[in-house]
Amino acid sequence: MPPLRDAAALRMIDRIPRLGWVGAPSPVAALPRLASALGLDFLGIKRDDLCEPLHGGMKMRKLDYVLAAPPLSTAAAWSAAGGIGSGNVAALAAAAARLGRRVHAHLFWTDPSRSVIDNLAFIASGPTSIRFYPSRLELALARPSLFLPLRARDGDGAAIVPLGATSALGMVGVVRAALELCAQVRAGELPEPERVYVPLGSGGTAAGLAAGLALGGLRSRVVAVAVVERLLASRFRLRALTAELRALLARKGVAPLPPAAPIDLVHGYLGRGYGSPTPASLAACEALAAEGISLEPVYTGKAMAALMADARDRRLGPVLFWQTARREPLPRPSDFCERLPPALSRRLDTYCGGSSR
Known part of the structure; x- marks a missing residue:
């Protein structure tokens, strides 16, 4: 990794206006017990759930x-x-x-x-x-x-x-996150990951990380685990997002721009459809809960399920999982059902007790 390449890239990125919500880097936690169980030399998790404000998350x-x-x-x-x-x-x-x-x-x-x-x-x-x-x-x-x-x-x-x-602007925030990780690798907080696992919904996280990791000088691959249908999670879309992001960065004077890191697009973990948990995602959530980390079963749980399956099927180098979800708990008002449209409240009968009938 070229020395200080991530620092120079960050200075260029920080010329682009933002609200300034991102301050200190989110920590990377090593999970040696789970790594041992999966046969990994290193498994880390980038804890964006601990970011401020807005309850954290990507x-x-x-x-x-x-x-x-x-x-x-x-x-x-x-x-x-x-x-x-x-x-x-x-x-x-x-x-x-x-x-x-x-x-x-x-x-x-x-x-x-x-x-x-x-x-x-x-x-x-x-x-x-x-x-x-x-x-x-x-x-x-x-x-x-x-x-x-x-x-x-x-x-x-x-x-x-x-x-x-x-x-394009939203993905700049992800590029900045990737540069943050590059600096943590350079500082010795974790080994350079061979693979970085993320869920793929709208695609911006995968595309932004791929651009940012390359810009910061890492050789990591991004493993994007589709949590939406194949039509919405395609290589064509990832290429289009990458092109859109690179065009914006070039206009903003971020140069030179190396080719983005490789993205491995993984299907097979969606289950019945978007928003539906799977047995594998629930098992992954349970495994991380034992480590004191809360995943949710429709995005991060499916990405972790893919990581765990890959670790069992093949020999992997150092692996990083990016916790993209918010932290818990969110405040929940007791009367929230009364604030919902009646048609939605009726469909949530188990939670709302028929209050809108």
Whole structure:
């Protein structure tokens, strides 16, 4: 790894305006007991759940840049789409409370779980209005502007936040995160990882890490574990995101730009569909809980399940898992069901006790 290459790259990146939410690096924790059980020489976890603000997580890093630029920086309200337990919309609710804005949350049905309900309750308790759609397709048909990257505002005049906060600017926050890791490797906090495992939803985390790791001089591969359907998790999309990010960095004077690190796109861990836990993801969550680390079963649990399967099937070098999810617990108001659209509350009968009937 070229000395100080990550420091020089970070100085260039930090010329790009952001809100300044990211301060101290998130720590890397070694997991020697789990590494031994999996036959790994080293297993580390990058604890973005311990970041501030917005309860941590990779979404905070993306929003640090996305919300600093017009039209989102000047809009009184933001509009965003996601599943009923969307981590992105939950982070937006926290950001809106912090910055004095409102969120129009357009949420589609996904299978409920504890983490989904925690996020939904938090969204409902914030400065938000919620519209519910029975499926992702129905939301896309009703509000296509929320899925079109070229649209800046929706039909209500609110500024649109990209899906998963993934845009060229959002990915700059991930590049910065990768440079942070490069500095930690150079400082001897962990060995240079051969593989860095992340879940792949909107794709911005994988693309941003691949660009940032190469920019900082690491030789790591990014292993992106798809948690959405194949149509939405394709190599074409990753190439398009990488090109979009590189074009922005070049315009901002970040140079030279080396080729991005390789990305291994992994399918086979989605299960029944987006937002649905699998037996393997639940087992991975249980394994990490024994280490005192909380994963959720629909994103990070599936990525960890892939890591564990790879470790059992082949000999791996040093491995890093990136904890992209927020930390727990989120505050949950006891009356959150009363703040939901009646149709959604009825579908959550187990949690809401039929309060909207």
